[in-house]
Amino acid sequence: MGRYVVRRLLQMIPVFIGATLLIFLMVNVMGDPIAGLCGERACDPATTAQLEKEFGLDKPLWQQYLTYMGNVFTGDFGTAFNGQQVTELMATAFPVTIRLTIVAVLFEIVIGVTLGVVTGMRRGRPVDTSVLLATLVVISVPTFVTGLLLQLLLGVQWKWIKPSVSPDAALGELIVPGLVLASVSLAYVTRLTRTSIAENKRSDYVRTAVAKGLPRHRVVTRHLLRNSLIPVITFIGTDIGALMGGAIVTERIFNIHGVGYQLYQGILRHNTQTVVGFVTVLVLVFLVANLLVDLLYAVLDPRIRYA
Amino acid sequence: MLLEVRDLHVEFRTRDGVAHAVNGVSYEVDAGQTLAVLGESGSGKSVTAQAVMGILDTPPGRITGGRILFQGQDLLTIREEERRRIRGAGMAMIFQDALSALNPVLSVGDQLGEMFVVHRGMSKRDARARAVELMDRVRIPAAAQRVRDYPHQFSGGMRQRIMIAMALALEPALVIADEPTTALDVTVQAQVMDLLAELRREYRMGLILITHDLGVVADVADRIAVMYAGKIVESAPVHDIYKAPAHPYTRGLLDSIPRLDQKGRELYAIKGLPPNLTHIPPGCSFHPRCPMARDVCRTDVPPLYEAGEARGSACHFWRECLHDH
Amino acid sequence: MPEQPYEPERAVAGTGMGGAMDLGASEAVTLEQGPGGPEGTGPVGRPRSLWSDAWRDLRRNPVFIVSALVILFLVFISLWPSAIASGSPLTCDLAKAQDGPGPGAPFGYDGQGCNVYTRTVYGARTSVTVGVLATLGVALLGSVLGGLAGYFGGLPDSVLSRVTDIFFAIPVVLGGLVLLSVVTSNTVWPVIGFMVLLGWPQISRIARGSVITAKQNDYVQAARALGASDARILLRHIAPNAVAPVIVVATIALGTYIALEATLSYLGVGLKPPSVSWGIDISAASPYIRNAPHALLWPSGALAITVLAFIMLGDAVRDALDPKLR
Numbered sequence: 001m002g003r004y005v006v007r008r009l010l011q012m013i014p015v016f017i018g019a020t021l022l023i024f025l026m027v028n029v030m031g032d033p034i035a036g037l038c039g040e041r042a043c044d045p046a047t048t049a050q051l052e053k054e055f056g057l058d059k060p061l062w063q064q065y066l067t068y069m070g071n072v073f074t075g076d077f078g079t080a081f082n083g084q085q086v087t088e089l090m091a092t093a094f095p096v097t098i099r100l101t102i103v104a105v106l107f108e109i110v111i112g113v114t115l116g117v118v119t120g121m122r123r124g125r126p127v128d129t130s131v132l133l134a135t136l137v138v139i140s141v142p143t144f145v146t147g148l149l150l151q152l153l154l155g156v157q158w159k160w161i162k163p164s165v166s167p168d169a170a171l172g173e174l175i176v177p178g179l180v181l182a183s184v185s186l187a188y189v190t191r192l193t194r195t196s197i198a199e200n201k202r203s204d205y206v207r208t209a210v211a212k213g214l215p216r217h218r219v220v221t222r223h224l225l226r227n228s229l230i231p232v233i234t235f236i237g238t239d240i241g242a243l244m245g246g247a248i249v250t251e252r253i254f255n256i257h258g259v260g261y262q263l264y265q266g267i268l269r270h271n272t273q274t275v276v277g278f279v280t281v282l283v284l285v286f287l288v289a290n291l292l293v294d295l296l297y298a299v300l301d302p303r304i305r306y307a
Numbered sequence: 308m309l310l311e312v313r314d315l316h317v318e319f320r321t322r323d324g325v326a327h328a329v330n331g332v333s334y335e336v337d338a339g340q341t342l343a344v345l346g347e348s349g350s351g352k353s354v355t356a357q358a359v360m361g362i363l364d365t366p367p368g369r370i371t372g373g374r375i376l377f378q379g380q381d382l383l384t385i386r387e388e389e390r391r392r393i394r395g396a397g398m399a400m401i402f403q404d405a406l407s408a409l410n411p412v413l414s415v416g417d418q419l420g421e422m423f424v425v426h427r428g429m430s431k432r433d434a435r436a437r438a439v440e441l442m443d444r445v446r447i448p449a450a451a452q453r454v455r456d457y458p459h460q461f462s463g464g465m466r467q468r469i470m471i472a473m474a475l476a477l478e479p480a481l482v483i484a485d486e487p488t489t490a491l492d493v494t495v496q497a498q499v500m501d502l503l504a505e506l507r508r509e510y511r512m513g514l515i516l517i518t519h520d521l522g523v524v525a526d527v528a529d530r531i532a533v534m535y536a537g538k539i540v541e542s543a544p545v546h547d548i549y550k551a552p553a554h555p556y557t558r559g560l561l562d563s564i565p566r567l568d569q570k571g572r573e574l575y576a577i578k579g580l581p582p583n584l585t586h587i588p589p590g591c592s593f594h595p596r597c598p599m600a601r602d603v604c605r606t607d608v609p610p611l612y613e614a615g616e617a618r619g620s621a622c623h624f625w626r627e628c629l630h631d632h
Numbered sequence: 633m634p635e636q637p638y639e640p641e642r643a644v645a646g647t648g649m650g651g652a653m654d655l656g657a658s659e660a661v662t663l664e665q666g667p668g669g670p671e672g673t674g675p676v677g678r679p680r681s682l683w684s685d686a687w688r689d690l691r692r693n694p695v696f697i698v699s700a701l702v703i704l705f706l707v708f709i710s711l712w713p714s715a716i717a718s719g720s721p722l723t724c725d726l727a728k729a730q731d732g733p734g735p736g737a738p739f740g741y742d743g744q745g746c747n748v749y750t751r752t753v754y755g756a757r758t759s760v761t762v763g764v765l766a767t768l769g770v771a772l773l774g775s776v777l778g779g780l781a782g783y784f785g786g787l788p789d790s791v792l793s794r795v796t797d798i799f800f801a802i803p804v805v806l807g808g809l810v811l812l813s814v815v816t817s818n819t820v821w822p823v824i825g826f827m828v829l830l831g832w833p834q835i836s837r838i839a840r841g842s843v844i845t846a847k848q849n850d851y852v853q854a855a856r857a858l859g860a861s862d863a864r865i866l867l868r869h870i871a872p873n874a875v876a877p878v879i880v881v882a883t884i885a886l887g888t889y890i891a892l893e894a895t896l897s898y899l900g901v902g903l904k905p906p907s908v909s910w911g912i913d914i915s916a917a918s919p920y921i922r923n924a925p926h927a928l929l930w931p932s933g934a935l936a937i938t939v940l941a942f943i944m945l946g947d948a949v950r951d952a953l954d955p956k957l958r
Contacts, residue, residue, distance in 0.1 A: 011794075013556030018798035026810045116624070136947075140940035142891040144898045145914065145932045152921050152928070202364070204407040210362050211402075214425055222421075223410055230412075245803025249895060263806065264899075267813045275810060283801045302457040303411055 001298070008294070009116040012239025012287045019283045020276065024065050024163070027272045056140035070271075072178045072280060078273030080266065086277040089262050093264055094281070096169040097258035100250070101243045103171065104185070108236055116193020117225070123198045132194070143246070147253035164255035174256070181250040185239050196228040201228075230300045237293030241286030308376070309513040310359070311335045312482055315373035317354050317537075319367060326584040327355045330537035331373070336513040338480065341504075343516045343524035343545070345527050346534035349581050352517045355534075356483045359515075363392050378480065385387075396426045399474035401503075404490045405466035409458040415442070415469050416454035422476040441472040445502060452617040464495035468502065475506055481513040488523065500527065506554065521560050525549060530617075533557050536582050536592040539611065543618040553620035553629050555599050556590075591623070599624055652951050659925070682876065686952035696948035700794070702941035710757040717753035721746065721908045730924035742913065742927035743920045751913055752930050757788040758909040759938055762820050769828035770889075771882045776833025778821035780875065782864055800932050804830055805895060812901040812911070823839035827889050842874035849873070880950040887942030894935050910935045 027256030040051075059067075071078065077086035115135075119128040138146070153175055165173045177185075200206060201224060209223040248260030259278055266274030298304045315328035329351040336342045344352045356440060357363045359375055361382065375382040377398065384441035402408035410418055419441055420434030429437070435454065442450035445468040447461075458466055467487065474482055487503060488496040504527045507514045518524060524531060524545065531548050533541040533556065541554040553557040579596035582588055588595055594604040603623055612619040614629065622628055646830040690696045710718060718736060724746035728734070732743040739748035781792040808829050815822040846852065852869050860869075896902030897911025905912055917927035 002468065014794055015797045015801055018795070019801040022802065023797060023807075023810060026746040136940060136944060140887065140891075140943055141932070142895050142939070144895050145935060146916065148918055148921065150793055150926060151934065156520065156922055184683070200842070204402060205410040207407045208400075208402060208473075208663070209410070211394055211400045212358055212422060212425070213391050213393070215391065218425065222415075223929070227410070227412055241801075242803065247807050248803075248809070249899070252899065255322055264809070266848060267809050268899075270814070279806060280811075282803060285801075286801050301412055303459050304412075 001295075003290070005295070009017070012291070016283060016287060020069070020280050021065060023279045023283075024068065024272075024276050025061070025167070027270075027275050028061060045147070047053055047151050068276065070278070077277035077280075080271055080274045081261075086274050089274065090278070090281065091260075092263045093257065093278075095257045097244055097247050097251070097254060097260065098170055099169060100178055100247055101176050101240060103174045104182035104189060104243050105240065105303060107179055108184040108186050108189045108239070112182075112189030113193050113232060115190040117228075118199065119190070119227070120194040120197025123194070123218075128194075131190065133172045135190050138183050138187040142251045143180060143184060144205050144253060146176070146183050147250055150176055150180055151253060160210065169256055169258070174297075177250050177256060181243060181247055185236075185243065189232060189235060193228065193232050195229055197224065200228045208289045221240060230297070233300065234293050234297055237296065238290055240289045241282070244285055255260055308335050309338045309378060310342075310515075311374075311376040312359065313354065313374040315355060315372040315375065317351070317358055317368060317400060319361065319368050321585065324585040326476040327587055328368070328537050328584055329358065330578065330587075331536070332539055333373075334532050334542065336481065338513050339508075339511045339534060340530070341516060341528045341529035343505065343531045345518060345521060345524065345531060347581050348521060349536075349584060350534040351537035352534045353358055353485055354537075355487055356400070356515060359361065359396060359592075360483060361397065362571060363398070371401050391575065391597040392426070395422060396477045396478070397479055399432060399477070399479040401467075401474045401482065401484040401487045403472050403486040404465070406419070406458060406490075408470060409466065413462070414457055417474055419454075419469070419476060422473065426477055437476075441476055442469065444475075445472040446467070447472075447498075456588055463491050464499060467491060467499050471499070471503060471506070475512075478510050479512065481515070482507070483515045484518070485515070485517045487516075489518070489520070491553065496523070505526075512548055521564055533560070536587050537584065538592065538621060539619070540593065540621045541614075541619065542611070543615070543620075547615065547618055551629050552615040553618065553625040554622045555624075555628055556593050558628065559596075583588050593622070599627065648878045649705055656780050667842060675909045678738070680954065682835045686949070689952040690948060692920050693948050695944050696952075699944040699948065701936065706760055706900060706938055706941070709753055710760040711948065713754045713757060717750045719747060719750050721751040721754040722906055723747075730927070732926065740924070742917055742923060748913075748927050748930050751908055752910070752934050755910040755913060755931060755934065756938070757906030758820060758903065758907065759890045759893060762823055762886070762893040763886045763942070766821070766824045766827035766831065766889040766893075767775040767825065767882050767886040770831040770885065771878060773828060774832040775839040775875075775878050777832065778839030779866065779871070782840035783847060783862070783870065789840070792836065796837055799830060799833040802830070802899070804892065805899075808892070808896045809899060809901055812896060815901075818904050818907055820903065823893055823896060827892065831889070832884065834885065835881060838877050843870055844876045846873040848868045859937045876953045879944055880953060883949055884943050884946035887939040887946070891935070891939045892940065 068078070075087065080086050080089050115131050119131045122128050141149075151163050154160045162173065163178050165177060203271070205227075206219065206224055209219045214223075244259065247256075247258060248263060250256070251258045251260035252264060259282070263275060263278050265271075266278065312332060312334050315329055316327075316330045319326040319328055320472055328349075332351065332355050334342060334344070344355070346352045354363070354368070357368075358370055359377075359382070363370070370383060377393065382393070409415065411516075415440045416435055419438035420429075420431065423429040423434040423437050425429060439450045439454050442454060443543065445554075447453060447465055453461075458469070461469065467490075471487070474484075484503060488499050491499060500523060506512075511547060514527075516524060516528060522565045528545045531541075531545050533538050533548075533554065535556050539550070540551065541557045543553065547558060549561070552561055556577070559575070559577040577596055582592055582595070588605075589601070589605045589608075591597070591604040591609050594600040597604065599622075601624075607623065609621045609623045612620040612625055614625045620628070655775075685816040700711075724744045726745045728737075728741040729743055729745040731737075731745075733740045737747045737749055739752060740750070743750050770846060792941030806827055811826050811829075812822055847870060851870075853866060855865050855869050893902055894909065894914065897909045898915040900915065902911055903909045905916075913931040914928055914935070916932070917924065921928055
């Protein structure tokens with residue numbers, strides 16, 4: 001197990017470097033990193049040259065990347081467009097997005113798994129067909145449309161929620177945005193659970209459990225669920241990284257000042273250090289979440305052995 | 308009588324129509340007796356057993372007629388909760404493929420102990436101790452250590468022993484073994500079969516041995532019931548059948564066993580294929596494959612003729628068949 | 633399997649007969665391996681190809697028929713929007729801003745006084761173009777790279793696996809924002825280019841997997857033993873067997889690319905006005921959500937139905953091609 005973790009950590013290094021380099025290149029090559037620094041107007045040539053020297057932009061790109069990454073590993077993520085340290089932005093933005101993600105994951109677990117179990121047990125019945133159709137619709141409607149519609153209905157028409165979230169972003173305010181963020185994944189979790197339950201329900205070991213004379217609830221919880229939820233847990237685990245990275249749309253709709261908001265501002269203002277900094281952390285979260293999921297898999301399924 | 312199956316009918320609804328899997332099967336097993344149920348794939352031998360155990364998938368399966376009397380009680384009319392208490396404690400089943408029949412994510416100790424926890428209300432600790440005893444009983448080496456292992460960590464033969472241990476845990480009056488050795492290596496098959504026979508004698512259980520292999524039943528069975536297309540076509544004491552089969556299908560099965568004294572000769576095979584259960588041929592369902600078939604076989608369904616003492620054959624020409632041999 | 637004195641199980645395998653037994657009996661284990669699957673009806677199993685079997689299934693599937701009709705309709709209005717909508721999507725009259733339905737404008741007017749119906753009809757072209765071209769690009773690039781890596785294995789395969797890992801680690805919407813925020817060209821091409829750039833790893837993984845599976849088939853080994861060239865083996869033996877999963881995933885992906893284009897346009901980095909796109913319209917309508925919800929609802933509905941149609945089509949095709957999932 002220990003050796004496996006080490007190997008996986010080593011494998012993460014090239015992926016990490018590749019992903020951050022890719023973003024670094026995108027931001028640098030495609031954009032003009034100092035374009036946003038002189039306000040709305042373009043900088044004059046003298047200022048441009050001075051700024052380029054100041055930020056080390058006159059050096060070759062690979063050197064810039066190395067310098068940047070070197071700084072990152074000492075905890076220096078650079079300066080954001082408004083003069084704040086990027087780390088300060090992170091300190092305010094990440095807790096908000098993490099709360100949002102937690103709400104979303106809870107929705108996936110509570111609603112997604114429950115619906116999946118209910119439909120998987122009653123495959124082909126009306127309840128199954130209607131939930132299945134509902135999941136298709138949820139998957140098909142893009143998140144930003146779901147978000148706008150819920151905002152329109154719950155926030156504007158019925159006034160159940162405030163249409164935009166306050167800067168504190170308390171947990172209670174994040175319930176609807178969390179649901180929006182979770183929506184597509186929630187539908188996938190439902191379908192995945194349903195398939196998994198329906199498949200395992202016909203399995204030999206469930207039949208054995210029935211033949212042993214176990215009560216129905218014991219057959220379902222101890223034998224059927226335990227096995228069926230393994231792939232679901234894996235999916236939810238890997239989804240955490242995707243949710244945090246995908247929060248950008250939800251955060252924009254509900255005006256939540258989280259990671260997505262800061263990234264959006266950074267992109268609009270072509271602030272390299274904000275964008276690359278935040279993406280670097282997101283990539284790390286994604287990679288670590290994946291590693292943890294793989295390790296969890298071995299705990300849940302004794303047939304998996306890592307060496 | 309321990310178990311009596313009376314005129315059992317089971318059908319399955321499929322996309323291609325209603326499949327008549329079991330069409331009026333009757334058999335009985337007495338305490339301490341071994342009944343071997345023989346037949347090809349799709350003959351309904353496993354479906355009958357599943358109906359007896361109460362583990363038929365419904366839907367698509369449906370019991371459309373008949374009675375199943377266990378110790379005098381009709382299992383098809385009692386409540387599911389009573390039925391559940393009988394499963395595992397009164398009757399138990401051994402499945403063909405222990406690797407898929409055992410839960411892959413629970414230790415074998417948990418799965419064995421579960422029987423005692425659920426049916427006997429034992430504590431987990433006591434149940435674990437009983438699980439070790441059981442594993443010892445079926446001769447699994449180092450049972451005390453291996454009780455924590457998972458099914459995939461055992462060899463095929465050992466897994467099937469665990470399966471047997473699980474079935475015998477509560478010393479049920481009846482055990483149904485559905486092809487218990489088919490998935491095993493030939494060398495291990497005999498060991499597992501011997502163990503099963505030995506334990507059956509010791510506990511004086513009734514045993515229904517489902518198999519497609521006439522070779523294994525000769526030593527262990529008291530009676531044989533041969534099934535074809537959801538019906539019993541011949542039923543007889545084991546030695547009578549080996550001496551002289553009273554049904555051309557049974558004879559076909561016997562002739563297709565390779566024998567040392569006929570080495571070098573071409574092996575006999577029954578021509579044709581088992582019938583499609585959604586369209587079972589009229590008359591005797593075996594007639595399209597039968598070397599003795601005549602016009603009457605195409606139209607008249609043969610009843611189970613009394614073909615001697617404690618012996619039945621569903622062939623219009625059972626006498627010919629008996630004497631031809 | 634050890635030798636058996638008599639093994640009727642084997643005799644029926646592959647005939648597609650006794651379809652009922654796979655529903656409950658343990659006897660059915662070998663029955664399901666037949667090429668006809670548990671579907672067979674006739675007394676004699678007639679060998680059917682995967683594709684004709686799938687097509688037979690699809691024709692009877694209402695989900696497939698409905699989604700295919702929706703898609704045909706979408707393609708039609710992308711080619712000839714003027715057939716069902718008069719006027720230009722760019723002719724707007726501020727005096728009519730936020731008005732409800734009127735003559736020639738069954739969906740009403742948006743915040744700029746543009747005819748919502750006309751704009752919704754014309755928006756289909758953008759979505760279908762982006763979806764189809766991005767999918768073609770992704771499928772081609774992904775299956776060629778993934779297929780070659782899966783077939784040849786070794787170093788190129790490991791490199792490709794790591795590269796796909798890198799792409800998977802970057803959140804898609806984020807990548808789109810970064811890349812497209814600096815693009816000034818207001819055509820569909822940068823959007824398509826971005827989708828191909830970030831989408832191919834998904835297909836390449838699928839293609840790689842199915843090529844590796846197909847490669848192990850006996851007839852491929854046989855072809856190799858007979859001295860067939862790599863190109864011939866890949867094209868004649870492996871591609872036809874590996875292409876099904878790619879088609880399924882690509883069809884579903886087509887729907888998600890359409891949604892992605894709208895999302896990027898909503899965020900302001902995809903297409904920009906004066907292009908006509910549902911994403912732009914939804915984005916433009918969201919400030920007027922209180923007074924003119926219809927300007928938001930119609931393009932949203934059109935978008936949702938389009939994406940739904942492609943996802944349902946993909947679902948139906950997958951069900952037809954993979955009998956195991958039934």
